[in-house]
Amino acid sequence: xxxxxxxxxxxxVILVPYLWLLFFFLIPFVIVFKISLSTTAIAMPPxxxxxxxxxxxxxxxxxxxxxxxxxxxxxxxxxxYFNAYVSSVVIAAISTFLALLVGYPIAYGMAxxxxxxxxxxxxxxxxxxxxxxxxxxxxxxxxxxxxxxxxQMLLGTGIIDQPLVILxxxxxxxxxxxxxxxxxxxxxxxxxxxxxxYSLIEAAQDLGCPPISAFWxxxxxxxxxxxIAGCLLVFIPAVGEFVIPDLLGGSQTLMIGKTxxxxxxxxxxxxxxxxxxxxxxxxxxxxxxxxQQAQARAQEEGR
Amino acid sequence: xxxxWSRFNITAIVLGFAFLYLPIVLLVIFSFNExxxxxxxxxxxxxxxxxxxxxQGLMDAAWVTIRVGLVSATLATVLxxxxxxxxxxxxxxxxxxxxxxxxxxxxxxxxVITGLSLLLLxxxxxxxxxxxxxxxxxxxxxxxxVAVVVQSRLVTFDRSLEEAAMDLGAPPVKTFFQITLPxxxxxxxxxxxxxFTLSIDDLVISSFTSGPGATTLPMKIYSQVRLGVxxxxxxxxxxxxxxxxxxxxxxxxxxxxxxxxxxxDEQAAQRG
Numbered sequence: 161x162x163x164x165x166x167x168x169x170x171x172x173v174i175l176v177p178y179l180w181l182l183f184f185f186l187i188p189f190v191i192v193f194k195i196s197l198s199t200t201a202i203a204m205p206p207x208x209x210x211x212x213x214x215x216x217x218x219x220x221x222x223x224x225x226x227x228x229x230x231x232x233x234x235x236x237x238x239x240x241y242f243n244a245y246v247s248s249v250v251i252a253a254i255s256t257f258l259a260l261l262v263g264y265p266i267a268y269g270m271a272x273x274x275x276x277x278x279x280x281x282x283x284x285x286x287x288x289x290x291x292x293x294x295x296x297x298x299x300x301x302x303x304x305x306x307x308x309x310x311x312q313m314l315l316g317t318g319i320i321d322q323p324l325v326i327l328x329x330x331x332x333x334x335x336x337x338x339x340x341x342x343x344x345x346x347x348x349x350x351x352x353x354x355x356x357x358y359s360l361i362e363a364a365q366d367l368g369c370p371p372i373s374a375f376w377x378x379x380x381x382x383x384x385x386x387x388i389a390g391c392l393l394v395f396i397p398a399v400g401e402f403v404i405p406d407l408l409g410g411s412q413t414l415m416i417g418k419t420x421x422x423x424x425x426x427x428x429x430x431x432x433x434x435x436x437x438x439x440x441x442x443x444x445x446x447x448x449x450x451x452q453q454a455q456a457r458a459q460e461e462g463r
Numbered sequence: 464x465x466x467x468w469s470r471f472n473i474t475a476i477v478l479g480f481a482f483l484y485l486p487i488v489l490l491v492i493f494s495f496n497e498x499x500x501x502x503x504x505x506x507x508x509x510x511x512x513x514x515x516x517x518x519q520g521l522m523d524a525a526w527v528t529i530r531v532g533l534v535s536a537t538l539a540t541v542l543x544x545x546x547x548x549x550x551x552x553x554x555x556x557x558x559x560x561x562x563x564x565x566x567x568x569x570x571x572x573x574x575v576i577t578g579l580s581l582l583l584l585x586x587x588x589x590x591x592x593x594x595x596x597x598x599x600x601x602x603x604x605x606x607x608x609v610a611v612v613v614q615s616r617l618v619t620f621d622r623s624l625e626e627a628a629m630d631l632g633a634p635p636v637k638t639f640f641q642i643t644l645p646x647x648x649x650x651x652x653x654x655x656x657x658x659f660t661l662s663i664d665d666l667v668i669s670s671f672t673s674g675p676g677a678t679t680l681p682m683k684i685y686s687q688v689r690l691g692v693x694x695x696x697x698x699x700x701x702x703x704x705x706x707x708x709x710x711x712x713x714x715x716x717x718x719x720x721x722x723x724x725x726x727x728d729e730q731a732a733q734r735g
Contacts, residue, residue: 184581
């Protein structure tokens with residue numbers, strides 16, 4: 161009796177979240193792909209349906225004949241989309257590199273801190289993550305504006321005599337992404353650096369290795385899993401970022417998340433925005449798979 | 464120890480934390496600004512908080528946000544904990560690779576894709592967009608974060624406790640509620656809090672999946688920010704930050720007390 165019951169609960173533990181994710185995460189992608197093959201229509205929903213099962217199998221086959229790759233053709237014809245994809249990847253890559261540059265010394269400092277204050281430092285890194293993403297991006301508008309706090313400070317101290325134009329440039333986007341995603345970079349770096357055996361460094365130095373080359377020969381290679389995890393955690397979401405380029409980058413910035421948003425909300429073109437999403441997903445499939453493998457490996461090690 | 468925690472390390476940490484916290488501190492300070500200009504200090508005033516509470520649209524949005532947050536965080540915690548159990552306890556079942564993929568992918572999936580795909584699903588099955596669809600969407604993306612948090616606790620869990628309980632005749636369900644659950648409870652609570660914060664914070668997925676009558680606070684803030692920065696928004700943000708800060712600090716105090724209690728119990732057990 162209890163055995164049968166426990167077999168059922170075992171099944172349910174797996175089945176419930178499995179079915180939920182299947183229905184609300186995987187199937188929606190199939191629908192996105194399907195709609196990216198349909199044509200725009202002035203109706204609600206604004207596309208002609210493809211692959212309805214209402215007409216039975218023969219209807220299905222004739223509908224497959226009506227699949228249209230026009231939306232994808234359209235993406236290749238208008239240079240706007242290609243440029244948006246390229247500039248998203250470039251902006252995300254530069255921001256990821258900058259985040260690594262800023263995050264590494266912080267993570268290293270934390271890992272070498274006295275063990276008693278490490279939990280507090282960790283808490284302080286995580287805390288900003290709990291405050292709203294939107295609020296943190298919004299806070300930078302007041303700082304970076306031409307008449308904002310940064311310019312007031314620099315003008316007041318006489319370092320510059322003309323206000324710097326930062327808001328609505330790529331620099332503002334870099335600052336926004338580095339700032340918003342910094343905890344994602346620091347945490348995996350910290351957990352890699354904290355595990356490291358620092359007597360290795362001492363041994364290297366005793367043998368006459370200068371500190372900088374000891375860093376590149378020992379510390380950095382050993383922290384590489386953290387570097388990879390951190391970079392993926394920043395890069396992947398940054399490519400599709402919408403809020404930061406929209407609020408800090410101004411109207412001239414091309415990023416694919418923004419293009420998708422405008423295509424959907426301003427042009428109300430659902431099939432084209434679906435096609436944009438499919439291409440973006442294809443672009444990110446390889447990094448996402450890397451990320452999953454890293455996660456799975458970390459899980460195996462923790463076991 | 465002190466030699467290795469050099470001046471360089473301390474400088475890096477101080478500068479890093481200044482970078483992380485200064486923008487938020489400035490935002491809070493300027494919410495008490497008398498002047499309507501967000502960047503020029505005109506004296507201390509709480510008038511923006513008063514006008515905030517008289518702003519009916521903003522208050523309605525706050526109410527929607529809190530309701531969606533409470534419902535979605537609770538359900539996401541249940542589903543996420545189940546997913547974490549499935550991932551750590553069952554190393555072999557059909558489709559496990561797909562399952563772990565579906566748990567980890569939403570963590571990094573760009574929100575515009577998740578939002579668009581969920582919207583198209585809701586349209587395809589004929590659900591009216593509003594409070595209900597908003598909640599479903601929030602459950603879906605936040606349950607994966609809960610799963611990761613709970614899973615990291617489960618991995619270090621000592622299975623022999625459970626085996627002992629079962630050897631003594633406790634049925635699996637009872638074992639779970641009496642042995643496993645109390646041990647992983649702190650992780651479940653932080654999972655719930657993370658899910659709640661993610662929910663009340665979300666703009667992009669909400670914009671896609673909500674309909675007329677279900678505007679959330681971030682959507683309201685976003686539409687006002689696009690028109691310009693106002694102290695009223697600073698005040699709204701400050702209140703949100705305050706709520707989250709109180710929650711996080713309370714949770715860490717509770718955790719600390721449990722930890723102290725546990726150490727005391729262990730010492731008592733060793734002496735006895």
